[in-house]
Amino acid sequence: MTEQPEWECVANIGDMNPIDHGGKFILADKTGRYEPEMEVLEKEYNRRNSWMVWRFTMEPHTYINGVLSDNPYHPDKPVWYADDIADVARSCDKEPQELIDALCSQDARERAEGYYCLFTCLSADNFDSCPLTLDREEVEERYADEPYNVEV
Numbered sequence: 001m002t003e004q005p006e007w008e009c010v011a012n013i014g015d016m017n018p019i020d021h022g023g024k025f026i027l028a029d030k031t032g033r034y035e036p037e038m039e040v041l042e043k044e045y046n047r048r049n050s051w052m053v054w055r056f057t058m059e060p061h062t063y064i065n066g067v068l069s070d071n072p073y074h075p076d077k078p079v080w081y082a083d084d085i086a087d088v089a090r091s092c093d094k095e096p097q098e099l100i101d102a103l104c105s106q107d108a109r110e111r112a113e114g115y116y117c118l119f120t121c122l123s124a125d126n127f128d129s130c131p132l133t134l135d136r137e138e139v140e141e142r143y144a145d146e147p148y149n150v151e152v
Contacts, residue, residue, distance in 0.1 A: 003031050003033055004031075005029040005031060006030040006031055007027045007029060007030075007037070008030055009026065009148045010027070010028045010108065011025070011109055011112075012024065012148075013109060013116070014041070018041055019041070019043075019136075019139055019140065020043065021043075022043070023039070023041040024038065024041075024112065024116055025039040025040075025041070026038060026108050026109060026112045035059055036057075036108040036111070037056060037058060038056060038058050038112050038115055038119075039053060039055045040053070040055075040116070040119060041143070049135050050135065051136070052124075052131045052133060053133075053134060054124050054127060054131040056115075056127040056128050058108065058111050058112060058115050060103075060105075061079065061100070061103040062075045062104060067082070068082045068100055068103070069082075070103075084122065085099055088117055088122065089117070091121045092117035092120070099114055102114030102117075103115070103118075115127075
């Protein structure tokens, strides 16, 4: 039987007030079996009392012989956004190699910065096609307790 993950928030690399200004939470599995995940919280400015929550795994990438891949079994197969890296990097005010290095990093915070750049440039639905929609009360309840009550 596979051990279930035990998530803990290790960082919020978003705003100090994530409910009102957006949160980017890095979640690590205490068991060490699963890759870190990112949860992005954003207020829907076109809808009153509505927040969106996207959550996705931050798979580590490789960059071998000029191929950016997220497939550990076939590192010669490029990730679906490999051809867009230069444009995405430019949109995030980064050099392409800087973005590649972030995506290949073993440090979850560095990898999260790379993933957030992709997330903002390549449509959030590509990372989580079924985001949660919550009202203020639900958001306050969700982020007040484990695993999100990390000091930022």
